[in-house]
Amino acid sequence: MAEIIKLPLPLLKGTMSVEEAISKRRSVRNFQDKPLMLYQLSQLLWSAQGITRRYKRAAPSAGATYPLNIIIVAGDSGIIDLVGGEYLYRVSDHSLKLIKKADIRSPLSSAALGPSFIGTAPLTLVITAVYSRTTSHYGNRGIRYVDMEAGHVGQNVSLMAVSMGLGSVMIGAFSDSEVSSVLQLSKEYIPLYIIPIGYPVSDEV
Numbered sequence: 001m002a003e004i005i006k007l008p009l010p011l012l013k014g015t016m017s018v019e020e021a022i023s024k025r026r027s028v029r030n031f032q033d034k035p036l037m038l039y040q041l042s043q044l045l046w047s048a049q050g051i052t053r054r055y056k057r058a059a060p061s062a063g064a065t066y067p068l069n070i071i072i073v074a075g076d077s078g079i080i081d082l083v084g085g086e087y088l089y090r091v092s093d094h095s096l097k098l099i100k101k102a103d104i105r106s107p108l109s110s111a112a113l114g115p116s117f118i119g120t121a122p123l124t125l126v127i128t129a130v131y132s133r134t135t136s137h138y139g140n141r142g143i144r145y146v147d148m149e150a151g152h153v154g155q156n157v158s159l160m161a162v163s164m165g166l167g168s169v170m171i172g173a174f175s176d177s178e179v180s181s182v183l184q185l186s187k188e189y190i191p192l193y194i195i196p197i198g199y200p201v202s203d204e205v
């Protein structure tokens with residue numbers, strides 16, 4: 001039986017304006033050794049792919065084909081009340097599905113050509129894509145639609161992070177095959193973006 005962890009419901013009002021979040025956003029590559037709360041993970045995932053109206057989601061998707069899946073890599077003691085490990089975000093009921101109970105930050109960092117901050121960030125989100133969900137409607141043009149959508153999701157996550165006092169960085173440089181192997185992704189899931197997230201050390205902002 002799959003282990004499912006229900007997330008707290010997302011808050012639909014925050015304390016920082018969109019303008020302030022945009023102006024404060026900066027790539028952060030140095031994180032404090034400070035855990036995140038489960039509600040912060042909930043907000044980040046909701047901003048990435050949460051359902052906002054009927055079946056439609058927080059980020060736009062060509063033809064509402066929704067090709068993206070978000071993988072969560074939580075460090076040991078990275079998130080309060082969540083065992084370190086790998087999880088899949090289940091959009092339908094805003095929950096996590098446990099994939100593996102193990103802190104895989106270090107092998108993930110190696111698969112991403114070794115940046116230390118992937119090894120130390122309390123949380124990393126990996127945006128993966130199943131291209132066929134979109135190319136089956138749009139042919140080859142669907143490839144660019146999927147890549148564009150990953151950008152929308154990445155920006156939502158970046159700004160959501162800033163609004164909660166967190167920082168993040170978008171990582172595009174990694175070995176697809178090694179990341180897929182570390183995350184034990186099935187063949188049709190292609191990793192597109194790795195996003196380490198945490199509290200910035202003060203000189204990073």
Ligand SMILES: Cc1cc2nc3c(=O)[nH]c(=O)nc-3n(C[C@H](O)[C@H](O)[C@H](O)COP(=O)(O)O)c2cc1C
Nearest residue numbers: 025026027028029112115169170171172173174193
């Ligand atoms: C598509 C894309 C790929 C990126 N890949 C990496 C990366 O592999 N490693 C990294 O440290 N930063 C990466 N970045 C972050 C950029 O280096 C960063 O956004 C840029 O230096 C501008 O700084 P700012 O984000 O603070 O405005 C990437 C950004 C984008 C948009």
